[in-house]
Amino acid sequence: MKKILQLALGIITSVGGFLEIGSVxxxxxxxxxxxxxxxxxxxxxxxxxxxxxxxSGRLSAVSKHTIVDATRERFGFPxxxxxxxxxxxxxxxxxxxxxxxxxxxxxxxxxxGFRWWAIPVSIAVWxxxxxxxxxxxxxxxxxxGLVTISFAVAAVKMHPxxxxxxxxxxxxxxxxxxxxxxxxxxxxxxxxxSPYLMYFYSSGAIExxxxxxxxxxxxxxxxxxxxxxxxxxxxxxxAAALALQPRGIDVExxxxxxxxxxxxxxxxxxxxxxxxxxxxxLGAALEISLAIAYFFAQGLGWSWSExxxxxxxxxxxxxxxxxxxxxxxxxxxGIDPIKVTVMSMALTSATLPLAIVPFLFLMNDPIYLGKHxxxxxxxxxxxxxxxxxxxxxxxxxxxxxxxx
Amino acid sequence: xxxxRDVLDKKLTDREHCEMGRxxxxxxxxxxxxxPRITHILVGGDALWMRIHPWVAALARRLAKMWGPxxxxxxxxxxxxxxxxxxxxxxxxKARETGALDWEIWIAKHVxxxxxxxxxxxxx
Numbered sequence: 001m002k003k004i005l006q007l008a009l010g011i012i013t014s015v016g017g018f019l020e021i022g023s024v025x026x027x028x029x030x031x032x033x034x035x036x037x038x039x040x041x042x043x044x045x046x047x048x049x050x051x052x053x054x055x056s057g058r059l060s061a062v063s064k065h066t067i068v069d070a071t072r073e074r075f076g077f078p079x080x081x082x083x084x085x086x087x088x089x090x091x092x093x094x095x096x097x098x099x100x101x102x103x104x105x106x107x108x109x110x111x112x113g114f115r116w117w118a119i120p121v122s123i124a125v126w127x128x129x130x131x132x133x134x135x136x137x138x139x140x141x142x143x144x145g146l147v148t149i150s151f152a153v154a155a156v157k158m159h160p161x162x163x164x165x166x167x168x169x170x171x172x173x174x175x176x177x178x179x180x181x182x183x184x185x186x187x188x189x190x191x192x193x194s195p196y197l198m199y200f201y202s203s204g205a206i207e208x209x210x211x212x213x214x215x216x217x218x219x220x221x222x223x224x225x226x227x228x229x230x231x232x233x234x235x236x237x238x239a240a241a242l243a244l245q246p247r248g249i250d251v252e253x254x255x256x257x258x259x260x261x262x263x264x265x266x267x268x269x270x271x272x273x274x275x276x277x278x279x280x281x282l283g284a285a286l287e288i289s290l291a292i293a294y295f296f297a298q299g300l301g302w303s304w305s306e307x308x309x310x311x312x313x314x315x316x317x318x319x320x321x322x323x324x325x326x327x328x329x330x331x332x333x334g335i336d337p338i339k340v341t342v343m344s345m346a347l348t349s350a351t352l353p354l355a356i357v358p359f360l361f362l363m364n365d366p367i368y369l370g371k372h373x374x375x376x377x378x379x380x381x382x383x384x385x386x387x388x389x390x391x392x393x394x395x396x397x398x399x400x401x402x403x404x
Numbered sequence: 405x406x407x408x409r410d411v412l413d414k415k416l417t418d419r420e421h422c423e424m425g426r427x428x429x430x431x432x433x434x435x436x437x438x439x440p441r442i443t444h445i446l447v448g449g450d451a452l453w454m455r456i457h458p459w460v461a462a463l464a465r466r467l468a469k470m471w472g473p474x475x476x477x478x479x480x481x482x483x484x485x486x487x488x489x490x491x492x493x494x495x496x497x498k499a500r501e502t503g504a505l506d507w508e509i510w511i512a513k514h515v516x517x518x519x520x521x522x523x524x525x526x527x528x
Contacts, residue, residue, distance in 0.1 A: 309523030314512035
């Protein structure tokens with residue numbers, strides 16, 4: 001009975017915690033610019049994420065080691081430090097984007113500019129980490145995030161042409177603007193396959209004391225949770241294709257994205273968008289701050305647990321304190337959170353091999369996984385998607401920067 | 405046992421299962437007539453940064469002089485204190501007495517405990 005409850009909660013929180021500023025902004029931009037044409041990128045990213053999340057949980061359940069523990073032990077400190085530098089730098093940018101997303105949501109709700117929200121927001125996020133437990137962060141924010149289901153309601157209420165949407169699930173090349181299209185696909189892939197989620201999930205499995213008996217449950221949570229979450233991303237894209245593309249609205253500003261649900265849900269749509277983004281970004285900001293602190297603590301062998309008093313794992317608590325405060329600084333200077341979002345998502349794609357290649361080696365290592373090693377299917381799916389993302393990223397990021 | 409695969413970079417725990425860092429280096433004694441043998445485990449600090457580059461180690465030393473607990477010699481733990489080498493390396497020591505937790509205790513006392521709600525770092 002307890003496991004059924006855990007299973008249900010796991011799926012619900014995966015759905016509630018799926019969307020964040022990256023997935024919403026990239027999907028909205030894709031829908032507004034290319035209609036349904038980029039749905040394939042969300043599909044591809046989500047399939048890859050299902051496999052990666054399942055692997056992350058399995059590694060922790062079987063080996064009682066997190067991904068970070070195992071990476072340091074298996075590859076040694078010099079290589080680990082390169083991985084840490086790359087992953088933490090990109091994750092930090094994503095954190096800035098999420099804090100900015102909370103600020104932007106509060107801006108459209110209150111009329112007070114997001115720069116003014118930078119400090120209060122980061123203090124609120126820090127306070128939740130300081131006083132909260134892992135359960136509160138894992139479940140609380142994600143349950144609030146269920147309001148993001150309104151994206152799906154809005155998309156369905158606008159009566160999409162399901163035939164053309166299904167067409168979008170197969171990759172096509174546009175006639176012109178190939179570079180922008182490619183860059184957008186890369187950003188969507190980066191937003192879907194977020195490595196911080198793997199570190200968070202694998203640490204969560206240790207915090208929740210998973211063992212091998214959790215392997216089937218882990219599989220179901222990863223499969224259903226991420227699939228439903230992927231549908232929500234697709235709903236954002238479909239809603240943007242229907243609400244924004246015909247009106248020629250390009251999502252360069254947050255206020256433009258906020259019009260995404262208004263044709264279907266009128267002024268309620270506006271508030272639902274604002275609250276969806278507020279809770280989605282809050283959940284993501286908490287998860288990323290924790291993921292970065294976990295990375296340092298596990299990699300360097302500090303004690304860590306979100307359930308301990310801060311003074312009992314002082315270096316871990318110190319790490320997230322500093323990270324969250326630093327995250328507020330770029331926003332105070334007025335950096336555009338939407339630009340940070342798109343760039344950080346594309347950089348996530350470009351750095352995916354750094355996170356995923358060592359992880360695939362670990363997932364095939366009998367020392368850690370014994371008979372629960374990866375099969376050929378999971379290895380191939382992940383390797384192919386990562387290769388596609390990486391190649392697209394190294395081609396399109398320079399083009400996007402040159403093209404402005 | 406393969407030293408690099410099985411010992412280096414593994415997590416260290418003390419006799420009360422308290423985490424006390426990772427194995428950042430090993431000291432080996434090579435006598436003229438005897439076989440080389442491992443004498444100590446090095447924890448944190450210099451040995452770790454040296455593995456990246458001596459410059460990084462020099463920078464870390466300089467920073468540690470300005471800020472943090474003062475300690476002149478690296479933390480070494482005699483190999484005779486190793487109880488088991490498995491997924492972690494378990495030691496028959498008390499973590500606080502080895503110096504491996506100096507930074508943890510320093511940050512707890514100087515930063516975390518001073519923030520309301522930070523709790524008290526355990527004195528035993």
